[in-house]
């Protein structure tokens with residue numbers, strides 16, 4: 398290569414050594430490779446000044462110079478890109494040994510957790526869980542359950558009717574008794590948790606939407622003693638090992654005999670306090686022996702089958718066990734309140 402061209406290459410290489418930024422790289426490109434003002438173009442234009450005989454040799458040398466410079470420039474571009482990449486990787490490096498920032502986790506609603514806790518006790522006693530629809534017909538909610546046509550519970554004041562009165566929102570989980578007896582052959586041992594609806598004015602112990610768990614056992618020779626034993630066993634597991642249970646005669650159209658079931662007051666142990674209104678007892682659920690008419694309405698022979706049923710309010714159970722002063726607190730969705738139940742499960 399001609400000396401003057403070699404000198405250009407040497408200077409170019411020296412400049413390459415000094416390039417450290419993209420801006421600098423751009424300037425270098427402009428200086429040497431620009432069509433109008435670049436050093437290479439200037440050399441090509443010089444060809445006119447070269448004696449004709451030397452022109453082919455000169456042209457080859459300029460081409461050689463161009464190739465060398467381009468190769469050098471490409472290497473530099475790659476090196477800079479490489480350095481830039483590594484610098485960014487270094488800057489953005491994640492320290493995976495740093496403690497993680499805890500994200501708040503969702504959890505079940507307290508009523509759901511209490512429902513699961515209650516169902517778990519019965520499941521361990523061998524009960525299966527079944528479910529029924531929340532929108533019911535008069536037949537399942539009342540008629541098949543032996544409610545007389547003029548029973549006050551059928552009143553519009555207590556029941557939410559929908560679809561122009563053709564359907565209603567179930568007022569209790571007892572219709573699941575009927576659906577189960579229609580669908581499954583005895584022996585039966587089921588619980589049915591779910592939402593129920595009543596036109597009750599909200600106060601500390603009432604809400605228009607609440608939760609019940611229905612229990613139903615149908616088999617041969619089931620007795621009231623079986624019912625009491627089952628509920629005692631349940632109450633001991635849910636409330637306290639020394640809790641006592643009593644049955645008070647009561648009326649529900651679908652059981653005979655029917656009873657209100659009380660537990661000895663878990664706050665005063667039965668000696669009498671404000672919560673049990675000095676009686677020493679707290680009512681927890683309704684229960685009784687399946688009424689013969691209910692068996693008949695489900696196509697079962699009441700001479701052959703015996704059974705008991707019970708129905709408890711889940712929200713009321715939660716209030717009692719966890720000392721919640723007002724049922725409405727469950728539905729205000731204040732996370733400070735809701736978070737306190739994390740330990741239930």
Ligand code: FA5
Nearest residue numbers: 569571597603604607649682683684706707708710713
């Ligand atoms: C019934 O609903 C019967 N189906 C229970 C039953 C089943 C009896 C099987 C016999 C055999 P009652 O209307 O008493 O019964 O309601 C049952 C429970 O639901 C009550 O003990 C109470 O704990 C709860 N409860 C009633 N109304 C409300 C309300 N508005 N808000 C919250 N809980 C309620």
